[in-house]
Amino acid sequence: xxxxxxxxxxxxxxxxxxxxxxxxxxxxxxxxxxxxxxxxxxxxxxxxxxxxxxxxxxxxxxxxxxxxxxxxxxxxxxxxxxxxxxxxxxxxxxxxxxxxxxxxxxxxxxxxxxxxxxxxxxxxxxxxxxxxxxxxxxxxxxxxxxxxxxxxxxxxxxxxxxxxxxxxxxxxxxxxxxxxxxxxxxxxxxxxxxxxxxxxxxxxxxxxxxxxxxxxxxxxxxxxxxxxxxxxxxxxxxxxxxxxxxxxxxxxxxxxxxxxxxxxxxxxxxxxxxxxxxxxxxxxxxxxxxxxxxxxxxxxxxxxxxxxxxxxxxxxxxxxxxxxxxxxxxxxxxxxxxxxxxxxxxxxxxxxxxxxxxxxxxxxxxxxxxxxxxxxxxxxxxxxxxx
Numbered sequence: 001x002x003x004x005x006x007x008x009x010x011x012x013x014x015x016x017x018x019x020x021x022x023x024x025x026x027x028x029x030x031x032x033x034x035x036x037x038x039x040x041x042x043x044x045x046x047x048x049x050x051x052x053x054x055x056x057x058x059x060x061x062x063x064x065x066x067x068x069x070x071x072x073x074x075x076x077x078x079x080x081x082x083x084x085x086x087x088x089x090x091x092x093x094x095x096x097x098x099x100x101x102x103x104x105x106x107x108x109x110x111x112x113x114x115x116x117x118x119x120x121x122x123x124x125x126x127x128x129x130x131x132x133x134x135x136x137x138x139x140x141x142x143x144x145x146x147x148x149x150x151x152x153x154x155x156x157x158x159x160x161x162x163x164x165x166x167x168x169x170x171x172x173x174x175x176x177x178x179x180x181x182x183x184x185x186x187x188x189x190x191x192x193x194x195x196x197x198x199x200x201x202x203x204x205x206x207x208x209x210x211x212x213x214x215x216x217x218x219x220x221x222x223x224x225x226x227x228x229x230x231x232x233x234x235x236x237x238x239x240x241x242x243x244x245x246x247x248x249x250x251x252x253x254x255x256x257x258x259x260x261x262x263x264x265x266x267x268x269x270x271x272x273x274x275x276x277x278x279x280x281x282x283x284x285x286x287x288x289x290x291x292x293x294x295x296x297x298x299x300x301x302x303x304x305x306x307x308x309x310x311x312x313x314x315x316x317x318x319x320x321x322x323x324x325x326x327x328x329x330x331x332x333x334x335x336x337x338x339x340x341x342x343x344x345x346x347x348x349x350x351x352x353x354x355x356x357x358x359x360x361x362x363x364x365x366x367x368x369x370x371x372x373x374x375x376x377x378x379x380x381x382x383x384x385x386x387x
Contacts, residue, residue, distance in 0.1 A: 020320050105145055108134045116210070117164040119181055123157060133157050139166055142182035153177055159203060163210030167230050171204045176215055178236050191236050199224060205267070206230070207260040212241075214258045214267050214279075222291065223248040223256070225279050227265065241265075242281055244292050261310040266336065268313060274300035276313075278336035295337040304359035304374060313338055314346065316359055316374060323349045325359075325372060325384070346372070347384050361386070 102120060104110060110124035118140035125131045126147070133148040133155055148154035153172045161169040166181035178191040195201050199219030206213050210230060217224040227242040242265070258279075259268040265281045277296040303323070305315035313328045325346040329339045358375040364385065372384040 017321060102138065104136055105134065112160075114160050114162045116162045116206075119162055119164070119166050119168075121160050121162050121168060123160065135160075135170075137168060137181060137184055139181035142184075144184035146184075151177075158201070161204040161206050161213065163206035163213075163230065164208075165210040165230065167206065167210060167213070167236070169204045169206075169213055169215070171201050171215070173200050176201055176204060178213075180235070189235055191238060193226070193228070193238070193240075195219075196224065202255065203257050205258045205260050207267075208262045211263075212260065212265065214260050216256045216258055216269070218248065218256060220248065222246060225258075225267075225269070227281065244279060244281065245290065246294055247291050259305060259307055261307050261330075264310040266310070268305070268307060268330075268338070270305065271296075274298050274302055276302075276305075276338060278330060278332075278338060280335055293335060295335065297338050297340050299340070303353050303355045304357040306360045308361040308370075314359065314361065314372070316353055316357065318352050318354070321350070321352070323351065323353045325349070325374075346386070349374075349382065349384075 104122060107127045108124045109127060110122055112124070113120065113122045115121075119138070120140075121135065121137050123133060123135040126134050130149075135146045135154060135157070137144050137146070146154060148157075153175060154170065156173040157170055158173060159171045161167075161171065168179050168181065170177045174195045176193040178189075178193070179186075180189045183189050193215070195217055196219070199217040202216050202218055204213060204215040213228045213230060213236060215226045215228075217226070222245045225242075225244040225246070226240045228240045229237045231237050255272050257270040259270060261267060267279045268276055269279055270276050275296050275298055277294045280292040299315060299317065301317045301319070302315045303318050305313065307313055307330070311330050313330055315326055315328075317324045317326060325348075326343045327346050328343045331337050331339045353374065353376055356377045359372065361370055361372055363369070364371050370386040372382075372386060374382040374384065376382065
């Protein structure tokens with residue numbers, strides 16, 4: 001090409017992005033101008049007016065997942081309102097709306113927080129010698145602080161599962177330790193669930209109702225899923241309601257994440273490298289070595305996922321210049337599968353979302369409509385009304 005005919009760098013970059021966009025979308029059928037980034041440059045961008053975030057509405061439980069170590073407060077954002085039919089980026093921060101601080105003990109590098117209704121659990125590492133694990137718990141009225149020097153099993157704390165009913169499950173490699181707010185120190189409420197021989201706990205999660213606790217063990221010769229029923233009497237029932245055995249390669253998958261169904265028995269198991277499969281719950285499966293089937297699907301570009309209504313699996317998929325949210329049906333009766341062949345695109349968002357985002361479906365306060373809440377790592381929450 002002659003020098004005078006060569007495009008400038010900005011135009012060349014735009015052309016390359018144009019080609020990459022259509023290559024990325026080629027698998028989705030014939031292309032249109034609707035979402036073409038080049039075509040969009042010639043279409044006025046609609047103006048979305050600023051919105052005020054009111055107080056006093058039900059909390060959708062979307063919160064920051066990490067607390068900077070330099071701060072001594074947990075900042076709890078107020079509930080998000082219904083928005084316009086467009087997806088809005090709402091920055092969670094004091095510049096947009098006042099937050100409710102919870103004072104935390106000083107001299108601790110706070111690292112993680114989990115929230116369910118009024119219940120909050122925060123944990124981190126002390127700044128003094130030894131670097132012991134510190135856990136702060138509150139139900140909005142009473143609070144308590146535990147340390148690994150007083151409770152040695154906390155030294156292996158990996159994650160915490162918290163239910164809206166106040167059940168707290170500390171996942172500590174070789175055991176899960178459970179208590180319940182506000183009776184943190186009442187040993188009658190304590191339960192210890194030891195891992196099986198040659199197995200280690202990696203993740204645990206309560207369902208939305210707070211009635212079931214799911215926990216994953218990896219190891220050899222199998223991986224295992226345990227389900228306990230959360231009793232109304234402030235403790236978890238033992239033995240577990242269900243034990244499921246799944247085949248594993250070598251030492252299993254140490255990075256498994258569980259995504260429980262909202263109310264029914266069952267969950268989606270997320271493994272490494274974008275592998276997902278529904279757990280095959282057998283209520284009478286206890287102590288059996290029978291291997292349950294893994295009906296896996298591979299979704300390598302997933303950055304966030306959730307389950308809605310016990311029958312829909314939603315996931316956010318990262319593209320080159322966009323993020324798409326898809327819905328798949330959880331099908332089957334005795335053996336569940338994720339039906340990716342009949343997936344439906346819910347929405348396409350401009351820009352990309354990195355891994356570590358959180359997503360869930362919530363009711364729009366005061367209506368019968370729903371919205372998808374996508375909490376990104378940069379502190380923004382995307383609100384997507386669902387028609």
